[in-house]
Amino acid sequence: MFNDRRFPLPPSGPRSCRESAGTDHDLGGPIAQPHRNSPSSLIARKIGESGPDFQLSVAQTRWRIQIKRADELTTELKKQCFEIFETNMKQIYLRSSDGYKPKEKKRELFHPNSRFLLVSTPHEATDLEVTSLIQGFLMWRFDFEDCLSPEEGLVEVAYCYEIQLKAETRGKGLGKVLMEILERIGSSWEMKKVMLTVQTENETAVKFYRSLGFFPDEISPSQVGQPEGEPKADYEILSKVVVKMSQSNVDIIT
Template identity: 30%
Template sequence: MDRKKQSSKEKKLKRKEELAKKQSIDEFVRVANAKAAPIEEFPSFLKYERNGLNLIMEAGRGDSLSPPVKQYVQTLLKVNMEEPYGPEEWPAEEKNKRREMVSPDARYIFVKQPCSNSTEILPTDRSNNLLWKGEGDPIVAFVHYRFVVEHEVPALYVYEIQVEQAVQGKGLGKFLMQFLELIARKNGMKAMLLTLQKRNVRALAFYTGKLRFKIAAISPSRWANTLIGAAKSYEILCKTFDPDAKSILEDGN
């Protein structure tokens, strides 16, 4: 066979393989996004009964949040994140987060304190300081996550994991991240990703220590031009479950 024809045939075959791979990856994400409530596939994780807490988990979507839930999410974000972002970055970031939170792609885990157990779960001084202002069981924490494709890797991206001060220090954050990892693996995702402010030193130690996340190859601090990367105020962390995902997101190949 003529060398040019052979080369053309090989290129067409490679393009076909690349297209098939892309379609397969997109299908994983499409199927995951089509699920109304991915958390309900794990009934044993829908309760958190540890360290004096007795909480329940409920699913949510960004395009169906009620006004009280929207207000709660905005309030807890401001309480927890205004300081790590700082006065220079927070006003613009707050607007961005308000847009993100109502996206149809946004998936939520809402952690609630059953009203019937409120006096048993938290001391009065803590219970009275909860931020929830709506009716029904108060929300005390939430997770905002999405199924995405990042550098040709199907991944679960943790946009937010926010826990009220009243229930911090009781293992809830670690539990929620472990829950997200189960959801990611169950839905064919090959990695988890999250973005973190560099000045949030405690959170960085939590993710890289207890949860074994790595600074991703796509994080600013690992860019070839270190001057540009050093100027950025955030890191992107990843945890991979697959050799190909590790090669791309951790090793940068």
């Protein structure tokens, strides 16, 4: 997984087994967007701005979405994010082959290359930085991932490290919309895939991703096979090819 300085957020407008390595190349230039007022265009123009970015309605519930870099998160927001993650995932990690390593997870989650979609409800506060309790988040990075084919080499991906919602927020279609937003961001930056890692024990998550069109990537353990004598991997690497998206029926309110 390579350092994503090649993909800086626009100025205004597996987790892999590999360590980060820098690259000085910068995309530069304007982002290609399907339509000036489409959700993907609106979202792309909002990336990197501070404060409440936009609202959207999902199943007759309005949500406030804010996009931030990890280094823009306050200590309180980091605490809230990690509490949601720990509530949802600690027991699953404790049963996994890697175990639960909170210090390592915090370093991964709040790495400088991490980007967040933070979810709150509009009535909670207009200043998310100060008092609002977030209801969930999606964390991703722009990365490179290997292909099995030497001809293809590395491909540019939007890698979803975490999507976590509070229990009372699930089952309302919000997770699906957050993943759609990530796909739109990936499309705006001309990424080839959206990728993620999921614990096979987490059957609810596996079913959710499959319903969105994610399937085992060619580099997933189930596809490349396990070395003889090693235990079966307890995770899958899923991916979905990024396509140019059309107008969504999600109501984006700027």
